[in-house]
Amino acid sequence: MRTSALDVHPVDPSRLESTPNLFQSPLWGRFKSKTGSRIKAFGLGMGNHAMLVQLRGAASHPLAYVPAGPDVSVPTEEHGFFIEELSMQLRKHLPESCTAVRYDLPWESPYDPVDSPASDQAAEIRMNFGTSYHNIHKAPTDGLAPDTVEIDLSPSEHDLLAAMRPKTRYNIRLSQRHGVDVGSGTAEHLPEWHALYTDTAQRKGFRAHERSYFEKLFSTARDGRPSVQLYLARHRSVVLAGIIVAHTRDVATYLYGASAAHGRSVMAPYALQWHAMRTAKAAGCALYDAFGIPPSADPVHPMYGLYRFKTGFGGRVVHRRGAWDFVYDNETYAVFTAGESASPGYYT
The missing domain is CATH 3.40.630.30 (Gcn5-related N-acetyltransferase (GNAT))
Structure with missing residues (x-):
């Protein structure tokens, strides 16, 4: 050039x-x-x-x-x-x-x-x-x-599942057996999600945005694409996890996530990510960006669990x-x- x-x-x-x-x-x-x-x-x-x-x-x-x-x-x-x-x-x-x-x-x-x-x-x-x-x-x-996981959504759902780590596939199916229900939320659900997000930030030690930050994000994206989606995972009507995903043309980007300290055995976060991938694929997205992992699979890294979780869904690890x-x-x-x-x- x-x-x-x-x-x-x-x-x-x-x-x-x-x-x-x-x-x-x-x-x-x-x-x-x-x-x-x-x-x-x-x-x-x-x-x-x-x-x-x-x-x-x-x-x-x-x-x-x-x-x-x-x-x-x-x-x-x-x-x-x-x-x-x-x-x-x-x-x-x-x-x-x-x-x-x-x-x-x-x-x-x-x-x-x-x-x-x-x-x-x-x-x-x-x-x-x-x-x-x-x-x-x-x-x-x-x-x-700078480090992320990019998942090609062009294969069939069967092949996407086959490319995942066996434990990840198992946890997705376990969430289904437990009856975890994943659905779309709206800006009206942000207070409930934000309370969960704030609790997650305190447990994990990252900086949390104020609720108004997310309200502005959703109000900006109110009209068509790029679209911003809130997905909530419930078990027995209780919200256990939620994520925010943006669709920009043919790319879906996982932006923010939150999960409860309780109810972990029903594997709600796995149900959420699989739902987000399937929804993005149905919307015409060719790529799912899991947006943020540690640079390597180092067991002593404080976010090693996040690395294992996100890479379990398959895809390519990218280092920018x-x-x-x-x-x-x-x-x-x-x-x-x-x-x-x-x-x-x-x-x-």
């Missing part, structure tokens, strides 16, 4: 074209504008490619955040060149006091976390090799989980590059990242 093909220019965010990439979709821009981000969008001068940008933080020194972008195909050896050129062209369209541009890159990592891991320092050296400014840094935290910063103001960037280093990340 030749970076000379880049021609960054402002475009109306409301006129962005539909894309399978939820986080670069018009819906995500409208939603994030309701949650406090200032939204900008830019054409890249490469066909119909465009890029959604969120301005975050203090107006005096904002951070320009690009979720799951730029969503263009770039050879691995040109990642650094492309980010540098894109950032330099972007700068004149951002506030003069902008601290940095953060790209939560959709590109797959050249490193395998097990067979060929790389330290952040080594990855930075490779990313900056041959660039003019050597000013691209691995971000202290990732806004989007994570979040990278092109820095404009080194002084304010140092202050910003010092506080951010204590953050657990993964806060879409």
